[in-house]
Amino acid sequence: GQQVMQIPQYQHVQEGEDFTTYCNSSTTLSNIQWYKQRPGGHPVFLIQLVKSGEVKKQKRLTFQFGEAKKNSSLHITATQTTDVGTYFCAAITTSGTYKYIFGTGTRLKVLA
Amino acid sequence: DGGITQSPKYLFRKEGQNVTLSCEQNLNHDAMYWYRQDPGQGLRLIYYSQIVNDFQKGDIAEGYSVSREKKESFPLTVTSAQKNPTAFYLCASSWGGKTGNTIYFGEGSWLTVV
Numbered sequence: 453g454q455q456v457m458q459i460p461q462y463q464h465v466q467e468g469e470d471f472t473t474y475c476n477s478s479t480t481l482s483n484i485q486w487y488k489q490r491p492g493g494h495p496v497f498l499i500q501l502v503k504s505g506e507v508k509k510q511k512r513l514t515f516q517f518g519e520a521k522k523n524s525s526l527h528i529t530a531t532q533t534t535d536v537g538t539y540f541c542a543a544i545t546t547s548g549t550y551k552y553i554f555g556t557g558t559r560l561k562v563l564a
Numbered sequence: 565d566g567g568i569t570q571s572p573k574y575l576f577r578k579e580g581q582n583v584t585l586s587c588e589q590n591l592n593h594d595a596m597y598w599y600r601q602d603p604g605q606g607l608r609l610i611y612y613s614q615i616v617n618d619f620q621k622g623d624i625a626e627g628y629s630v631s632r633e634k635k636e637s638f639p640l641t642v643t644s645a646q647k648n649p650t651a652f653y654l655c656a657s658s659w660g661g662k663t664g665n666t667i668y669f670g671e672g673s674w675l676t677v678v
Contacts, residue, residue, distance in 0.1 A: 458606075485666070494654060494669040495607070540606065542667065551622070552658075552667060554599070554607040 456543045458555035466563050471528040473558035475541035482544040484517060484524045485552070490537045498526075531562045567591065570655050570670035576678050577642070577649065585640045585673045587655035595660035596638035597667070600624060601652045610653075613638055614660050642675060650677050 457476050465471050475484065483502040487495035499508055501517035501524060508515045514527045528535055541555040568589045577583045589596065595614045599607040609622030613632040627646025632638055638657075642649045653673045659665040 487667075494672050495667075496669070497666045500666070551609065551612055551620075552597070553609075556606040559604070 456541060456553050456555040458539075458541060458558050460558055461556065462559045462561075464561045464563060465531050467533060468530050471531050471535070471560055473526050473539050473541075473560075475524045475526075475543075475555050477522050477543055477553075479522070479545070481521050484544070485542040486515060486524075486526055487540045487542060487554075488537050489540065489557075493537075495540060528560075531560070533562050533564055536560060536562050568655060568657055568668055568670035570653075570673050572673060573671065574674045574676075576676050579677060580644045582641055582643050583675065585642070585653055585655070585675070587638045587640065587670060589636050589638075589655075589657045589668075589670075591657055591668060592635070593657035593659055593668070594635070595658045595665075596632065597656040597658075598622075598628070598630065598638070598640045599654040599656065601654060601672075603652075607654065610640065649675055651675060 459474050485500045486498040488498055489495040499515050504521050505519045506517040512529045516525045524541055526539055538557045538559045540557045542552045571586045597612040598610040600610055601607050608624050610624055610628050611619055611622055611630040613619035616632055616635050619630050619632050627643055629641045655670040656667045658667045
């Protein structure tokens with residue numbers, strides 16, 4: 453089936469450093485969502501991107517959707533310890549089934 | 565409060581037993597989902613349902629079964645055919661629809677085989 457790959461799988465950063473995770477699909481996506489899962493918790497919705505080339509910002513977080521709608525990125529500026537967790541992208545396929553395909557996730561650790 | 569309720573939070577199963585995980589939502593969502601998450605892994609789709617009395621297999625449906633007799637309920641049965649069931653199980657729901665909608669997750673159920 454369709455796969456959505458995320459890189460890197462893990463990232464350790466010093467507090468204050470920037471962080472980026474990338475999400476790549478082999479097929480064109482209808483839209484893409486990003487979720488954050490704190491350790492021991494459940495995923496929580498962050499944002500949805502729909503348009504080709506779309507860029508959205510939430511405070512220190514910047515989300516981009518690629519021009520070809522096959523990739524996306526999440527960038528965090530000046531990480532804080534509260535950013536710790538696993539970040540997942542979730543892709544909506546264009547196949548007509550409208551099921552969500554979750555990426556493999558990027559686990560972020562922030563060292564104080 | 566509106567939301568998704570999963571129970572039990574922790575469950576131990578003996579080998580050869582079937583167990584059922586409950587999922588109830590009062591968000592009036594059409595679509596419901598079950599995901600499996602192994603430690604340090606991503607989310608893998610087990611089953612999903614876009615409407616009452618209808619559901620589809622996800623990527624790892626073998627050894628699992630579901631029902632959707634009511635809009636608000638989507639229980640998952642882990643059967644004895646599932647050889648490695650120890651994992652974190654997440655139930656979720658959304659409005660469904662063509663443009664994609666936010667998925668809301670329950671707090672999850674930890675299943676351990678003893």
